[in-house]
Amino acid sequence: MVQALPFLLVLIPFGMLFGVVAQAAGMRVVETMGFSIVVLAGASQFAAMELMAQNAPVLLILASALAVNLRMAMYSASLVPHFGDAKPWERALIAYCLVDQGYAMAIQNAEAHPGLSTRQKVAHFFGASLVLCPPWFLFTYLGATAGNFIPAAWPLDFAVPITFLSMVAPMLRTLAHLAAAAASILLALALAGLPSGSGLLIAAPLGMAVGAWVETLTARRANRLNYPVKRAGR
């Protein structure tokens, strides 16, 4: 839970900002809260709200916001090795509160302590989610009711990039991790002109493929180097 605290620095202003933006777009407090509690996915909530403020067609709103969340399916797959043994209701609850920060913390935790049982990893995830999710509701409410007292000059848009980078940088332990990140960044920049979210859906899987490929190459080289040593030891 303590590890999740730094993320509050970001979630609190963002939850408030969502409340403020929804209010400015003309949404009532009940529906604003409905968004944060039912959907619970910041980036897609902002995307939907931006389109709703422009009175966009409902189908376009749904498609864009869900496209922003497609990455969650990749998270879901990558958590199977860690949470696959958990009870069905636990997995459903994990799915409900799966946000970027909680996901990154679960992966960091599992990689830092490879011996953890499913039980321990589930407990860690719920502890982190308890710090991450309720404040999102609370500060959405405060933003929607208390109005905007965040100074306009604050570069708040950049809080999310900083948190994501701060979560990823400590994970770059191997050449393969570095290669995956570098490839996906370059591709995302090259594809930035594509409609919202679609560049990511090409860049991220290719970055993952580059990571897996570099891992295969590194493993092969390590095997070749180790082989004579093992023989000599026999």
Added chain:
Amino acid sequence: MSYSIPTIWFIIVVLGIGTFLLRWSFLGAMGNRPFPLWAQRLLRYTAVSVLPALIAPMVMWPAATGGRPDPARLGAAAATIVVGLLTRNTLAAILAGGVVLGLGTYLA
């Protein structure tokens, strides 16, 4: 905004169900059936591929500056990465990025 209240709730509920199904997909349906080795190898790089790709365009071309690269934001991103790599500490990286961003914006 000119949507009726039921329409707004329709949007909220469909988004909620859709997002839940995306999050639940593999975790709920696969259960403890193990992935093939090649898939496990790919999935190890999910976090380091998705998160940077999501924010890379925001770092290079922030909407807040009308899409023009901004020294304060670029400096903050660089500071976050460098401190995160050196200390392996998320909080230290956030603080470094925040300080550079704050100073950069203040000085600009």
